[in-house]
Amino acid sequence: MNFLLDKEHQAIFEKAKAYSLECLAPVALELESDPELLKAKMKEIAENGFYGLGIPTEMGGKGYNYLQMSLVYEGLAHGSGIMSFLLQLQNNINMEIATFYEGIDEEILKVVPDLACGNKTTAFALTESASGCDPSATEAYAELDGDVYRIQGTKDWITNAKDADYFNVMVKDGKDSKNMIMLFVPADTKGLRYLENRERMIGNGMFVGGLEFDNCVVPKANLLSADGFKEALKAIDVARVFTPAIAIGVAQHAVDSVSEYLGQRESFGKPILTNQGVQWQIAEMATKIEAARCLLYKTAAVMDSGEPVALTAAMNKLFATDVAMEVTVKCAQLFGAEGFMKDAPIGRAMAVAKMLQIVDGTSEIQKIVVGRGIARQYLPRR
Ligand SMILES: Cc1cc2nc3c(=O)[nH]c(=O)nc-3n(C[C@H](O)[C@H](O)[C@H](O)COP(=O)(O)OP(=O)(O)OC[C@H]3O[C@@H](n4cnc5c(N)ncnc54)[C@H](O)[C@@H]3O)c2cc1C
Known part of the structure; x- marks a missing residue:
C-alpha cells in the first residue's frame, strides 16, 4: 500500500x-x-x-x-x-x-x-419536504400504466433542478408500495415543473429548489433500477467519497489564506504568525486536515477495490466535513475583523462547510451508520 x-x-x-x-x-x-x-x-x-x-x-x-x-x-x-x-x-x-x-x-x-463533455447536465431527485434524512418517508410515486410510468408528487432541495437536462428520480413503485424505483426523466417531459428557488446561506448562483410531477409520463424503458433504495444508497456512498474531498480543499485553503495573512499582519511590532499560540492553532488545524486527507485517500482506495465502503465512507464524510467546519470557524477568528466583513471569503468558506455537513447525509446520519455498523458486531443476534 x-x-x-x-x-x-x-x-x-x-x-x-x-x-x-x-x-x-x-x-x-x-x-x-x-x-x-x-x-x-x-x-x-x-x-x-x-x-x-x-x-x-x-x-x-x-x-x-x-x-x-x-x-x-x-x-x-x-x-x-x-x-x-x-x-x-x-x-x-x-x-x-x-x-x-x-x-x-x-x-x-x-x-x-x-x-x-458537459453539453448536457443532470440532477438527482430524492429529497422531499417531509423526507430528508429518512428517504423511507418518500411520498412521490409512479404507477406503471402499460408501457409508461405516470409520476406524481413533489421533490425539494434538488441541486441544479432548473438547469438540468435529465433527472434521476427516486419514487415509490406505486402509491401504496414501500419499494422505491429510480427513473430517468428528461427535463422537457410534460407534467414536470420547477418550483421556486430557495435563497440559501451560500451557493445562490446555482438553482436548488423543488420539482413537481403532475401526471408526468415517461416510457417504461426509463426505469434505471427496480431497486431504487439500494441504488440511492450506492449513489450516496459515492458522494460520501467526494464531499469530504471538497471539505478538505475548503479547509486547506482557509488555513493557507490565514497563514499568509497573519504572516504579513503585525501586532505588538511583529507578524502575528510569530506567536506560538497562533502557530499551535495552525498546527492543530493542519494536522486534522492531513488526517482527513488520509481517510479520504483510504476511502477512495476502498471504493476503487470494489470492497464494501459504506462504513468507511460515512467516517470519511463525518470527519472531513466536521474538520472543515471547525477549521473555517477558527480561521475566521484568526482573520479578526477582516474575517467578519460581509463578503469575506472565510465567511463563505464557513457556509460551504455547513452545507457539506448537511448534504449527502448529515453528520448525525453518518454517526448512525458508523455506530450501527460497529454495534452490529457486538450485539447478540436476535
Ligand atoms: C445545498 C443543498 C443541496 C441539496 N441537494 C440535494 C439534491 O441535489 N438532491 C436531493 O435529493 N437532496 C438534496 N439536498 C437535501 C439534503 O440531502 C437534505 O437536506 C439532507 O438529507 C437532510 O435532510 P433535512 O434537511 O430534511 O433534515 P431533517 O431530516 O429534517 O433533519 C433535521 C436534523 O435532525 C437530525 N436527525 C434526523 N434524524 C435523526 C436521527 N434519527 N437521529 C439523530 N439526528 C437526526 C439531522 O441530522 C438534522 O440535523 C440538498 C440540501 C442542501 C442543503
Missing part, C-alpha cells in the same frame, strides 16, 4: 487547484448571485476537461478512478467549494447513468457522450 501520491496524481490535483485559484476564486463572490456567470464558468470547467471524470474513456469520459476524481474535487475546492460541489454532483450522476445500471435502455445511453 502506498500512501504517497505519484507524479500523475499530483499533476491532477495541481491542475484543478491552479485552474480554480486563477479562474474561480477571483469571481467567487459574483458566482453567488449571478446564475449566468455560474453557467459560463461551468462551461469553462467543461472546456478544461473536468466533466465526465468517472465515465469510461470508450464512452467519451476520462476514465478516472475514485482517487483521481477526489483529487480534482479537492483541488477545485481551493478556489470555489460551491463549483466543486456542483460539478461532482453532476459527474456522479453521469457516471452512474453510464456504468451503474444493468440492462439500461439504449436510448438513455445515447445521452452519455453529451454528459461526458
Whole structure:
C-alpha cells in the first residue's frame, strides 16, 4: 500500500487547484448571485476537461478512478467549494447513468457522450419536504400504466433542478408500495415543473429548489433500477467519497489564506504568525486536515477495490466535513475583523462547510451508520 501520491496524481490535483485559484476564486463572490456567470464558468470547467471524470474513456469520459476524481474535487475546492460541489454532483450522476445500471435502455445511453463533455447536465431527485434524512418517508410515486410510468408528487432541495437536462428520480413503485424505483426523466417531459428557488446561506448562483410531477409520463424503458433504495444508497456512498474531498480543499485553503495573512499582519511590532499560540492553532488545524486527507485517500482506495465502503465512507464524510467546519470557524477568528466583513471569503468558506455537513447525509446520519455498523458486531443476534 502506498500512501504517497505519484507524479500523475499530483499533476491532477495541481491542475484543478491552479485552474480554480486563477479562474474561480477571483469571481467567487459574483458566482453567488449571478446564475449566468455560474453557467459560463461551468462551461469553462467543461472546456478544461473536468466533466465526465468517472465515465469510461470508450464512452467519451476520462476514465478516472475514485482517487483521481477526489483529487480534482479537492483541488477545485481551493478556489470555489460551491463549483466543486456542483460539478461532482453532476459527474456522479453521469457516471452512474453510464456504468451503474444493468440492462439500461439504449436510448438513455445515447445521452452519455453529451454528459461526458458537459453539453448536457443532470440532477438527482430524492429529497422531499417531509423526507430528508429518512428517504423511507418518500411520498412521490409512479404507477406503471402499460408501457409508461405516470409520476406524481413533489421533490425539494434538488441541486441544479432548473438547469438540468435529465433527472434521476427516486419514487415509490406505486402509491401504496414501500419499494422505491429510480427513473430517468428528461427535463422537457410534460407534467414536470420547477418550483421556486430557495435563497440559501451560500451557493445562490446555482438553482436548488423543488420539482413537481403532475401526471408526468415517461416510457417504461426509463426505469434505471427496480431497486431504487439500494441504488440511492450506492449513489450516496459515492458522494460520501467526494464531499469530504471538497471539505478538505475548503479547509486547506482557509488555513493557507490565514497563514499568509497573519504572516504579513503585525501586532505588538511583529507578524502575528510569530506567536506560538497562533502557530499551535495552525498546527492543530493542519494536522486534522492531513488526517482527513488520509481517510479520504483510504476511502477512495476502498471504493476503487470494489470492497464494501459504506462504513468507511460515512467516517470519511463525518470527519472531513466536521474538520472543515471547525477549521473555517477558527480561521475566521484568526482573520479578526477582516474575517467578519460581509463578503469575506472565510465567511463563505464557513457556509460551504455547513452545507457539506448537511448534504449527502448529515453528520448525525453518518454517526448512525458508523455506530450501527460497529454495534452490529457486538450485539447478540436476535
Ligand atoms: C445545498 C443543498 C443541496 C441539496 N441537494 C440535494 C439534491 O441535489 N438532491 C436531493 O435529493 N437532496 C438534496 N439536498 C437535501 C439534503 O440531502 C437534505 O437536506 C439532507 O438529507 C437532510 O435532510 P433535512 O434537511 O430534511 O433534515 P431533517 O431530516 O429534517 O433533519 C433535521 C436534523 O435532525 C437530525 N436527525 C434526523 N434524524 C435523526 C436521527 N434519527 N437521529 C439523530 N439526528 C437526526 C439531522 O441530522 C438534522 O440535523 C440538498 C440540501 C442542501 C442543503
